Amino acid sequence: MEGMALALSKYFGSNQDFSAARDAVRIALKYAPKSIHLRAADFALECKLTGKQVPDRLVKFIGYDNGALLRRICPEPFQRFDVVPSGEVLVCCGHWLPTSIGNLMTDGVDQILNSEMR
Numbered sequence: 001m002e003g004m005a006l007a008l009s010k011y012f013g014s015n016q017d018f019s020a021a022r023d024a025v026r027i028a029l030k031y032a033p034k035s036i037h038l039r040a041a042d043f044a045l046e047c048k049l050t051g052k053q054v055p056d057r058l059v060k061f062i063g064y065d066n067g068a069l070l071r072r073i074c075p076e077p078f079q080r081f082d083v084v085p086s087g088e089v090l091v092c093c094g095h096w097l098p099t100s101i102g103n104l105m106t107d108g109v110d111q112i113l114n115s116e117m118r
Contacts (some may be wrong), residue, residue, distance in 0.1 A: 001031045002038060006061065009041045013062030018048045021062060038059070 012021035022045040028031030029034035029038050047054045048062060056068035077092040084090065087105035089112050090098060102112035 001028050001036050004028070006037060009045065009062055009113065010060075013048075014043070014064060018045050021045055022049065031100060 003025045008024035009021040012018065012024065022042065025038055025041045025045060029035070029042060032038060040058050044054045044058040044062045046052075047058075054062065056066060057072075059066045059068060074092075080088040080092055081101075082092060083104060085102045088100040089102045089104060090100060101115040104112070
């Protein structure tokens, strides 16, 4: 539901039909009221419909992705690993992204570096 609503928001938004975009987002919000993505889209559409400036970082939710977040991606997961005492290898900061890509005790280095999780 969330993915479809966001796709419709981008589609209708890129065609300047912001009311239809907001209708789709509002329906989805009934089913996923805590979705930060739907809330961001709803706020961006509210700004657009009331004539306010849409924050650059939210433009992508209602049309073309302007790349505003490209400079805000943390490079650390692509530069280092964390290894916990059990041998689990985590991408970068395990407390932020606790996703294991393998285990040094049981997996080979090639397996870890080419893990489907990376």
